[in-house]
Amino acid sequence: MKSLQTFDAFAVGETIFVASVHQKEIPTQCPDCLGEKQWAISMPSGVSRIIACPRCDGGKRHWLFPMRHERTLEVKEAKVSEVSIRCRKAHNSEKIHTGIDYSTEPYIGHVSHDRAHGSREAALVDGKRMLAADAKQEDERWREEREKVATRSGQDIVAALQAAANESVRDLQRNIAKLKEQMMEAIRYPTLYGPKEVRAYPSATPRITEQTMADWLGNLLSEANIEGWSEQELHEAMCSCV
Ligand SMILES: [Zn+2]
Numbered sequence: 001m002k003s004l005q006t007f008d009a010f011a012v013g014e015t016i017f018v019a020s021v022h023q024k025e026i027p028t029q030c031p032d033c034l035g036e037k038q039w040a041i042s043m044p045s046g047v048s049r050i051i052a053c054p055r056c057d058g059g060k061r062h063w064l065f066p067m068r069h070e071r072t073l074e075v076k077e078a079k080v081s082e083v084s085i086r087c088r089k090a091h092n093s094e095k096i097h098t099g100i101d102y103s104t105e106p107y108i109g110h111v112s113h114d115r116a117h118g119s120r121e122a123a124l125v126d127g128k129r130m131l132a133a134d135a136k137q138e139d140e141r142w143r144e145e146r147e148k149v150a151t152r153s154g155q156d157i158v159a160a161l162q163a164a165a166n167e168s169v170r171d172l173q174r175n176i177a178k179l180k181e182q183m184m185e186a187i188r189y190p191t192l193y194g195p196k197e198v199r200a201y202p203s204a205t206p207r208i209t210e211q212t213m214a215d216w217l218g219n220l221l222s223e224a225n226i227e228g229w230s231e232q233e234l235h236e237a238m239c240s241c242v
């Protein structure tokens with residue numbers, strides 16, 4: 001049997017003051033675009049492109065890592081209702097940690113001795129220290145994240161450009177599918193769809209002429225918006241041969 005060491009402790013019935021830090025999440029400024037919502041990518045050769053910031057999705061996402069917080073300090077007061085000694089073996093070590101905990105009345109939590117103070121002023125000093133430590137840690141996390149931006153931006157730019165390219169390929173595929181559908185309808189139901197000459201009088205059967213055919217195709221092609229795509233790209237969008 002070992003004799004217990006002695007501790008200075010608050011006694012049952014004594015008043016203790018305990019500081020606590022409350023924090024509220026606040027929307028974060030995007031660490032990548034710093035609120036600009038977009039990135040301007042330019043190359044010395046003169047090519048430039050504006051893309052939506054991938055991290056905040058062009059400013060649509062407001063809650064981003066690392067979170068920022070607004071902090072307030074509160075000092076609570078209560079009487080000690082019970083004092084307990086806690087002995088615990090440290091994880092992965094033979095060392096025994098011994099400490100004192102207080103139960104409180106009215107209940108303000110289970111308070112460890114190092115958080116309990118004999119005066120409101122002492123608790124306030126403790127609280128300000130905790131608040132400053134939390135804020136410092138958050139600032140450090142923010143700074144580290146800003147440093148990571150530089151190493152990660154290359155990959156992000158590639159991914160964002162790829163996503164933009166995929167999106168325009170999908171647009172092209174949609175437009176070409178619609179174009180095919182319209183042409184098929186015109187072949188299947190020539191009197192309902194397709195290039196018809198304006199009827200000279202209501203009972204006349206509409207006729208397809210070279211001019212109406214050219215106008216009709218011209219309209220369809222401009223709606224499909226396929227200008228600027230290479231023959232190879234158009235082939236890939238239209239054909240399932242590969
Ligand atoms: Zn952003």
